[in-house]
Amino acid sequence: MAIRATEINWNSTIGANSQTSAGAGVPMGAGFVFELGAFANNFVPNASNVGSWAANWVALDRDAYNPVSKFFTSKATLLSNDLTFHFTKKGYIWGYNPQLPGEWILMTNGAWLWPFAGEGIQPPVTWSIGASGTVAIIGEINGSGFQMKTAFVPGVSVPDVNPEAWKQQYFSTVERANPALSGWQADADGDGACNLFELAAGSNPRSWMSRPSIFVERLDTGSGAPALQVRLACPQYAAVTYGAEVSPDLSAWSGSGVSRVLDTPGEIVFRYTPEATGRLFIRMGFTL
Numbered sequence: 001m002a003i004r005a006t007e008i009n010w011n012s013t014i015g016a017n018s019q020t021s022a023g024a025g026v027p028m029g030a031g032f033v034f035e036l037g038a039f040a041n042n043f044v045p046n047a048s049n050v051g052s053w054a055a056n057w058v059a060l061d062r063d064a065y066n067p068v069s070k071f072f073t074s075k076a077t078l079l080s081n082d083l084t085f086h087f088t089k090k091g092y093i094w095g096y097n098p099q100l101p102g103e104w105i106l107m108t109n110g111a112w113l114w115p116f117a118g119e120g121i122q123p124p125v126t127w128s129i130g131a132s133g134t135v136a137i138i139g140e141i142n143g144s145g146f147q148m149k150t151a152f153v154p155g156v157s158v159p160d161v162n163p164e165a166w167k168q169q170y171f172s173t174v175e176r177a178n179p180a181l182s183g184w185q186a187d188a189d190g191d192g193a194c195n196l197f198e199l200a201a202g203s204n205p206r207s208w209m210s211r212p213s214i215f216v217e218r219l220d221t222g223s224g225a226p227a228l229q230v231r232l233a234c235p236q237y238a239a240v241t242y243g244a245e246v247s248p249d250l251s252a253w254s255g256s257g258v259s260r261v262l263d264t265p266g267e268i269v270f271r272y273t274p275e276a277t278g279r280l281f282i283r284m285g286f287t288l
């Protein structure tokens with residue numbers, strides 16, 4: 001069988017300073033994710049249609065920004081020139097941070113047309129944002145004192161997560177065959193949060209310094225007993241179903257009386273409102 005593949009090396013410049021919309025005082029740091037992809041349905045992104053980007057976005061590869069060496073670099077394999085990745089269509093690199101919702105940069109270049117993934121293995125191509133001709137659709141690039149600077153785009157969702165692509169980002173092929181390390185219930189970095197929890201919360205499953213940010217609170221509603229709520233900072237991926245349950249004894253759990261009360265960008269809150277007597281525990285759960 002003929003092999004159809006082309007490799008795309010895509011990267012930013014190692015060691016280059018990059019910033020968030022807040023400027024030099026808030027450099028691009030841990031949690032930023034860069035995706036190489038294209039927009040389906042002949043969608044052309046611009047600053048006026050940011051609300052529709054995620055729905056039309058098809059990611060081919062994904063890499064976490066390295067805040068120490070200050071760059072991202074990855075190698076994508078293009079297997080076919082379907083309509084979205086047709087060789088007449090442009091490629092884009094989209095950077096965002098699930099833990100800093102709204103900080104976005106989208107970059108492209110007139111030379112970034114999808115290479116031909118035809119018969120035989122084609123020579124690799126390199127798409128570097130430091131190359132001449134690279135432009136930012138939103139955010140800024142190659143400015144004074146920075147290579148990339150995100151813009152603040154409020155109130156719109158980030159691209160959804162693909163669970164298998166997420167695993168590939170953090171686990172090698174050998175590691176993905178080892179459920180004790182890469183299984184959804186496993187805790188690869190030993191920080192107490194299983195891999196599924198880390199995916200749901202947008203944290204890094206291979207770094208104990210990156211943990212889901214979750215809090216349980218008693219809330220005085222002004223009438224009756226205080227309500228109990230659980231609050232998670234997370235990107236609200238559509239691929240993940242977020243839920244919560246309460247229990248009087250950590251044995252019998254029920255979702256009755258629990259509702260999702262507040263969706264602000266980057267946060268999910270579940271609240272139990274019936275008057276509680278005695279002890280009550282609340283937990284959040286995730287399914288794919």
Ligand SMILES: [Ca+2]
Nearest residue numbers: 187189191193
């Ligand atoms: Ca973990």
